[in-house]
Amino acid sequence: xxxxxxxxxxxxxxxxxxxxxxxxxxxxxRASRMQRVGDHLKREWQLYAMLIPTILWLVIFxxxxxxxxxxxxxxxxxxxxxxxxxxxxxxxxxxxxxxxxFLRALRNTLIMSAYGLLFGFPVPIFLALMFNEILxxxxxxxxxxxxxxxxxxxxxxxxxxxxxxxxxxxxxxxTILGWFGVDAVYFLTKPEWFRPIFIGTGIxxxxxxxxxxxxxxxxxxxxxxxxxxxxxxASRWQMMWKITIPSILPTIxxxxxxxxxxxxxxxxxxxILLYQPxxxxxxxxxxxFIYRQGLxxxxxxxxxxxxxxxxxxxxxxxxxxxxISKRYSRTSLW
Amino acid sequence: MRTFKLxxxxxxxxxxxxxxxxxxxxxxxxxxxxxELTIHMHWPRAQGYGPGGDTSKIYPVEEVARERTNIHLxxxxxxxxxxxxxxxxxxxxxxxxxxxxVGGNLIKQPVNQYGPEGAFVPLNDLVDEHAPNxxxxxxxxxxxxxxxxxxxxxVYYIPYLPDGKYARAWFVRQDWxxxxxxERPDTVEELYDVLVAFRDQDPNGNGEQDEIPFFVRDWxxxxxxxxxxxxxxxxxxxxxxxxxxxxxxxxxxxQEAYRDGLANIAQWYEEGLIDPELFTRGSSxxxxxxxxxxGGMTHDWFASTSGYNIALADKIEGFNFIPFLPPKSVSGNRxxxxxxxxxxxxxxxxSYSNDHVVETxxxxxxxxxxxxxxxxxxxxxxxxxDMIDGEPVYKDEVLNSGRPVNSQMYLEGAQVYRGYPQDYxxxxxxxxxxxxxxxxxxxxxxxxVEQFLGxxxxxxxxxxxxxxxxxxxxxxxERQQAxxxxxxDVKEDWDDYIAALNNMGYQDVLxxxxxxxxxxxxx
Numbered sequence: 001x002x003x004x005x006x007x008x009x010x011x012x013x014x015x016x017x018x019x020x021x022x023x024x025x026x027x028x029x030r031a032s033r034m035q036r037v038g039d040h041l042k043r044e045w046q047l048y049a050m051l052i053p054t055i056l057w058l059v060i061f062x063x064x065x066x067x068x069x070x071x072x073x074x075x076x077x078x079x080x081x082x083x084x085x086x087x088x089x090x091x092x093x094x095x096x097x098x099x100x101x102f103l104r105a106l107r108n109t110l111i112m113s114a115y116g117l118l119f120g121f122p123v124p125i126f127l128a129l130m131f132n133e134i135l136x137x138x139x140x141x142x143x144x145x146x147x148x149x150x151x152x153x154x155x156x157x158x159x160x161x162x163x164x165x166x167x168x169x170x171x172x173x174x175t176i177l178g179w180f181g182v183d184a185v186y187f188l189t190k191p192e193w194f195r196p197i198f199i200g201t202g203i204x205x206x207x208x209x210x211x212x213x214x215x216x217x218x219x220x221x222x223x224x225x226x227x228x229x230x231x232x233x234a235s236r237w238q239m240m241w242k243i244t245i246p247s248i249l250p251t252i253x254x255x256x257x258x259x260x261x262x263x264x265x266x267x268x269x270x271x272i273l274l275y276q277p278x279x280x281x282x283x284x285x286x287x288x289f290i291y292r293q294g295l296x297x298x299x300x301x302x303x304x305x306x307x308x309x310x311x312x313x314x315x316x317x318x319x320x321x322x323x324i325s326k327r328y329s330r331t332s333l334w
Numbered sequence: 335m336r337t338f339k340l341x342x343x344x345x346x347x348x349x350x351x352x353x354x355x356x357x358x359x360x361x362x363x364x365x366x367x368x369x370e371l372t373i374h375m376h377w378p379r380a381q382g383y384g385p386g387g388d389t390s391k392i393y394p395v396e397e398v399a400r401e402r403t404n405i406h407l408x409x410x411x412x413x414x415x416x417x418x419x420x421x422x423x424x425x426x427x428x429x430x431x432x433x434x435x436v437g438g439n440l441i442k443q444p445v446n447q448y449g450p451e452g453a454f455v456p457l458n459d460l461v462d463e464h465a466p467n468x469x470x471x472x473x474x475x476x477x478x479x480x481x482x483x484x485x486x487x488x489v490y491y492i493p494y495l496p497d498g499k500y501a502r503a504w505f506v507r508q509d510w511x512x513x514x515x516x517e518r519p520d521t522v523e524e525l526y527d528v529l530v531a532f533r534d535q536d537p538n539g540n541g542e543q544d545e546i547p548f549f550v551r552d553w554x555x556x557x558x559x560x561x562x563x564x565x566x567x568x569x570x571x572x573x574x575x576x577x578x579x580x581x582x583x584x585x586x587x588x589q590e591a592y593r594d595g596l597a598n599i600a601q602w603y604e605e606g607l608i609d610p611e612l613f614t615r616g617s618s619x620x621x622x623x624x625x626x627x628x629g630g631m632t633h634d635w636f637a638s639t640s641g642y643n644i645a646l647a648d649k650i651e652g653f654n655f656i657p658f659l660p661p662k663s664v665s666g667n668r669x670x671x672x673x674x675x676x677x678x679x680x681x682x683x684x685s686y687s688n689d690h691v692v693e694t695x696x697x698x699x700x701x702x703x704x705x706x707x708x709x710x711x712x713x714x715x716x717x718x719x720d721m722i723d724g725e726p727v728y729k730d731e732v733l734n735s736g737r738p739v740n741s742q743m744y745l746e747g748a749q750v751y752r753g754y755p756q757d758y759x760x761x762x763x764x765x766x767x768x769x770x771x772x773x774x775x776x777x778x779x780x781x782x783v784e785q786f787l788g789x790x791x792x793x794x795x796x797x798x799x800x801x802x803x804x805x806x807x808x809x810x811x812e813r814q815q816a817x818x819x820x821x822x823d824v825k826e827d828w829d830d831y832i833a834a835l836n837n838m839g840y841q842d843v844l845x846x847x848x849x850x851x852x853x854x855x856x857x
Contacts, residue, residue, distance in 0.1 A: 079427045079448040101805050163614050188614050189819050276613050278815035280808065293804050298420075298443075302800070 076301035092305035128214030147208025159273035261318030363404035372410035372433035393747025437682030449490030456488035467702035481787035491683035492753030510537035563595035569786035640769035657772030681753035789850035802839030
């Protein structure tokens with residue numbers, strides 16, 4: 001029909017009219033967009049009001065402190081204040097990269113995070129899948145409570161439990177090893193044991209709580225999928241592999257990207273509670289290094305430089321992870 | 335910064351002209367009309383100038399001081415919601431709005447750093463002209479005057495000056511020695527034999543070899559054993575400090591005596607003479623090992639360690655844990671490295687914003703007068719103590735109240751970290767007999783060694799120190815623990831270790847240490 005010359009000619013004056021109408025409508029629409037946003041705000045103001053505390057939190061605790069980051073490039077004196085301290089360029093960063101202990105801490109941070117990710121990330125997924133398969137509700141609730149519990153215990157107490165459990169004289173680990181004729185090992189002074197103990201403790205403490213996200217995702221999978229699978233005669237195993245896991249895959253990937261973004265933020269309070277000079281070799285991470293140099297040693301500017309560098313590395317990691325994920329799985333944070 | 339300095343100089347100039355030249359004695363009251371001065375007083379027992387940190391109440395001691403001096407201290411403490419003194423001081427400095435008097439715990443470093451920048455008033459001339467009691471005290475202790483100076487040679491704070499000599503001592507289970515028929519060890523060889531006997535001969539008589547011959551609460555205390563091989567573990571009343579050797583500042587962990595001493599400690603650790611859980615036992619070690627009848631010997635505080643004789647009297651039959659003299663070292667020297675430091679980094683200073691510096695220094699001086707010192711040490715006369723035959727004696731209800739006397743004093747406003755001379759008679763009155771006997775034993779010989787009271791760096795020196803020393807100390811402690819635990823041999827590793835220290839800037843640190851030391855103590 002569009003090839004009909006008659007149609008074109010007959011449509012001539014009409015087109016002008018149409019264009020005029022369209023422009024007019026657009027103009028009217030543009031004016032009413034403001035109005036519509038206004039209407040929308042009026043209608044949904046409660047939702048926006050709920051956003052305010054989070055935005056305030058972001059501004060006060062994350063954006064405002066960024067002002068202080070400049071001391072990484074300054075010769076900072078607390079009495080002179082941030083603004084009045086003189087600029088010194090990259091001097092603190094030079095010192096940082098000439099410090100073997102910082103490089104070691106950076107290496108330890110990356111290694112421990114990578115191990116933490118490798119061993120720690122799948123555990124909550126397994127847990128969630130396992131909880132999902134438990135049919136006895138009472139048993140399920142009890143088991144869940146037990147695995148959530150360590151999350152609510154203070155790090156100081158967890159560290160106390162770990163120190164006691166790995167004690168060479170009274171610890172349960174060495175007692176069990178003793179049954180098999182193994183000599184007592186003073187685990188917490190052995191550099192080669194620090195990482196397994198630290199990562200294991202982290203998994204034990206957090207895996208249960210982290211599994212909640214996946215349980216929620218599983219709960220969101222449409223039951224009709226399972227029903228039709230049952231009709232088709234699928235086994236539970238097949239349903240897990242073919243339905244549950246593909247359905248929660250976006251959640252898994254989002255969690256993975258977030259996790260990679262936080263890769264350099266090791267729970268260093270736990271490290272401080274567990275490490276010794278004897279285990280610094282494998283245990284000292286960037287944050288504990290900053291703590292010792294900056295807060296105990298009073299070098300705020302130098303510590304700020306180390307912290308800033310840490311943040312830059314984390315930023316690069318999360319950007320990379322997000323890009324890769326966007327390209328291959330079409331799931332991304334933004 | 336410059337303006338602060340000028341302001342301070344202007345205040346000093348005008349007051350020096352207007353104030354009348356005083357005689358040696360102080361006139362009370364200091365001012366005719368009541369004068370209010372604001373104070374920052376942040377210390378471990380109270381965050382704020384009031385009983386237990388409650389600034390709505392007034393210390394009984396402060397009431398008497400107000401009456402006598404007419405100067406009223408009014409609380410203006412920063413960081414009252416944190417017990418971290420460092421944080422509170424930083425908050426205070428960051429506001430820039432300093433109260434008239436800045437006092438409390440660990441003020442030396444900030445005051446000496448920011449004093450020369452103009453945040454605090456130099457006290458040298460003020461003390462000379464207006465503070466006869468402070469001047470008299472420091473004329474007798476010129477070394478301490480040197481020790482509190484900042485890098486520009488001025489004094490910016492009046493310190494809290496602890497009294498009494500001894501802090502920690504060597505303790506042994508005398509009942510175990512008796513059970514095994516052993517003498518108290520007097521030399522390092524005898525000490526070794528006793529520890530071996532504790533390990534092997536079941537002194538607690540439970541049929542098991544579960545005794546821990548030598549244990550400590552803070553793992554660093556094990557380093558006191560170094561003194562038995564003529565090495566040192568620290569130069570001051572905190573761990574890992576520099577010390578003065580033949581007129582030169584050096585670090586104990588870079589000395590050859592340390593190498594030999596540590597080799598022996600590692601040997602003793604391997605042989606099971608030292609607590610195998612040394613590094614993780616923590617502060618409950620003493621409670622646990624004494625309470626379970628397992629620990630044989632330690633190095634710990636006189637007063638609190640003696641207390642176990644009473645606490646465990648019913649639980650463990652014959653329990654007798656008593657101080658003994660430090661064993662003679664391999665070269666026959668007998669020293670007790672740990673002692674009370676004669677001057678603390680605590681006290682008070684006058685800030686640049688104070689418009690009454692002369693009155694304030696006179697007020698500081700009041701606490702060094704006989705009357706003020708008694709008030710600062712014992713509290714209000716007639717309330718907590720009486721003068722009996724020229725001696726201040728606590729009332730029975732204070733001594734027998736069931737609460738430690740020091741805790742009571744903190745609430746009275748005595749023993750607060752003002753700049754004042756502490757009086758050991760305060761503590762002696764409530765020291766237990768067993769500890770008193772130990773102190774008398776230690777007093778019978780000349781055991782104590784000179785303390786290194788620290789230096790004040792100038793900006794360049796501070797930079798060198800900050801750049802190198804934190805890493806050096808980390809490395810020293812890493813190697814130290816590794817050697818004790820037997821991973822690596824200190825004698826084999828020594829040359830590499832020293833080379834690594836030098837590589838990390840140890841010589842540069844020594845250089846700034848010694849230049850600062852010469853400046854501080856040469857005159």
